[in-house]
Amino acid sequence: MSAIHVKGLSVSDGRQALLRELNLTLSPGQALTLIGESGSGKSLLAQALMGTLPEPLIGQGQLEVAGHHYNLGTAEELRPLWGRQFAMLPQEPVLALDPTMRVQPQVAEGGFAAPGEGRSQARASLAVLGLGGSERHFPHQLSGGMAQRVAFAAATQGQAQLLIADEPTKGLDSGARANLLGMLQGYLAQQRHLLTITHDLALARALGGWVLVIRGGEVIEQGPAERVLHQPAHGYTRQLLAAEPSAWPTPRFPAKGEWLLKGEGLCMGYGEQTLFEGLDVTLAEGERLAVMAPSGAGKSTLGNLLLGLQQPRRGRVLRREGIAPQRWQKLYQDPVQAFASRVRLGTLFDDLLARHRLPRQGLVEYLERLGLEPSLLGRLSNQVSGGELQRLSLIRALLLRPVLLFADEPTSRLDPLTQQQTMACLDASLGEIGCALLLVTHDGALAARMGERCLSLERGELRRASPNRQPEALAIG
Incomplete structure (x- = not known):
């Protein structure tokens, strides 16, 4: 296979440049990985290459594939490349899966094999990703991490020349991340092209190849992964690497108040599958509880039960x-599910403030504290990055001064620096409000920094966990 060349790629909204002229070369068998701040334009780059930029965003530039040239601003011109030439694993798997189709036929549909062979290949791909037995499930019956793996299996069935993977390890436990890494490395071993967009620095190190650091729509540093991720030249890259949760200060937790909720003898499952049985859990005012478990073990379900969802x-x-219903709040693992897709974000926040008679100053202050531009409120939810939407979800919940915040993977779309800033804001806000936190995460270091108690949900039981460690590194090879 020949190299794929991208020349002068830019994205604008008609008024300002969101991604400034980038030139990329993707070599067969070599990973190209993009890291950088949330909202810097990484996902816009992927959408521009696929011709799927939402209106009113405009893409420009040239693409060269196997000696043929394409205009990046023309979706109709790029559509023939889908499937056999280009495939994309999107950041939001919930939007990529058909809610009316079962898992196995969806994965099989991504390939070009005969029906019987396609089903066999789909079953094998799902088994490799730890999803054996989930073939007949619908997407709504999957956890966020499971949906991510199903979307990956579907995207890779056609063995496209280029795979664009946007945050492929988001929401995955360490075992699932290792399996997914193996599949990405297998893609490269076939001398195919891989463009990965990630905040997972362990994944970037494991993939190797060439790394680009993007900030403010521009590449500020690039080079071999070994150098950029171990001896960076740019100050921002050094800050990015130093902002992982294991390096945060040791936390000081506030005193707990009276009991807030109690779960007694909880049993839950779906169909014939039982997730947990006889589970007891308590939370007090102001308490911080972190829950870790493999994908699909029932973490999100447990939080939903405690909130009454x-x-x-x-x-x-x-x-x-005696506590108002709106003061029991949830941060969804997929924030795109929490916002109306055809209503501008500013209108949604205006409605919230009016409905609960809240001062606008609180919204203004939270936007500033979380590093978000007020101009984002003029957009639709699909016109902002996943990281920006995740922080807007947090603002919306905090404005209601909750007594309990169930945070389901609340930093999965954030780069290390933004994650550190966001968690510092959350920690301070919890103290100001007197709010309890139920945190679901796969990151042991994050659990240790945010959780006064850390429990592991395994084989249907809640057990005390020991999360004071670095996140597990992904093995190479």
Whole structure:
């Protein structure tokens, strides 16, 4: 296979440049990885290459594939490349999967094999990713991490020349991340092209190849992964590498108050599968509880039960009376699900402030504290990055001064620096409000910094965890 060349790629909204002229070369068998701050334009680059930029964003530039040239601003011109030449694993798997189709036929549909062979290949791909037994599930029956793996399997079935993977390890536990890394390395071993966009620095190190650091729509540093990720030349890159949770200061947790909720003898499952049974859990005012577990073990389900968003098969949840319903808040693992797609973000926040008679100053202050431009409120939810939407979700929850915040993978779309800033804001806000935190995460270091108690949900039981460690590194090879 020949190299793929991208020349003069830029993206604008008609008024300002969001991504400034980039020149890229993707060599067969060599990883090209983009890292950088949330909202810097990394995902816009992927959408521009696929011709899927949302309106009113405009892409420009030239693409050279196998001696043929294409205009990057023309979606119709790029569409023939989909499937056999280009495939994309999007940042939001919930938007990539058909909610009316079961898992196996969706994965099979991504390839070009005969029906029987396609189903066999789909079953094999799902098994490699730890999803054996999930073939007949619908997307709504999957955890966020499971949906991510299904989307990956579907994207790679056609064996496209170029795979664009946008945050492929988001929401995955260490075992699933290692399996996914193996599949990415297998793609490269076939002398195919791989463009990965990630905040997972361990993944970037493991893939090797060439790394680009993007900030403010521009490449500020690039070079071999070994150099950029171990001996960076740019100050921003050094800050990025130094902002991982294991380097944060040792936390000081506030004193706990009276009991807030109790789950007694909780049992929950789906169909014939039981996630947990006889589970007891308590939370007090101001307490910080972190829960870790493999993908699909029931972490999100447990949080939903405690908030009253789902009902247990058996057992009961007691929540302290006299607390307004809106003060029990959830941060969704996929923030795109939490915002109306056809209403501008500013309108959604205006409605929230009016409905609960809240001063606008709180919104203004949170935008500043979380490093978000007020101009974002003029856009639709699909016109901002996943990291920006994740922080807007946090603002919306905090404005209601919750007594409990169930945060389901709240930093999965954030680069290390933005994650550190966001968690510092969350920590301070919890103290100001007197809010309890139920944090679901796969990152042991983050759990240790944010959780006064850390529990592991394994084989249907909650056990005390020891998260004071670096996040597990991805093995190479």
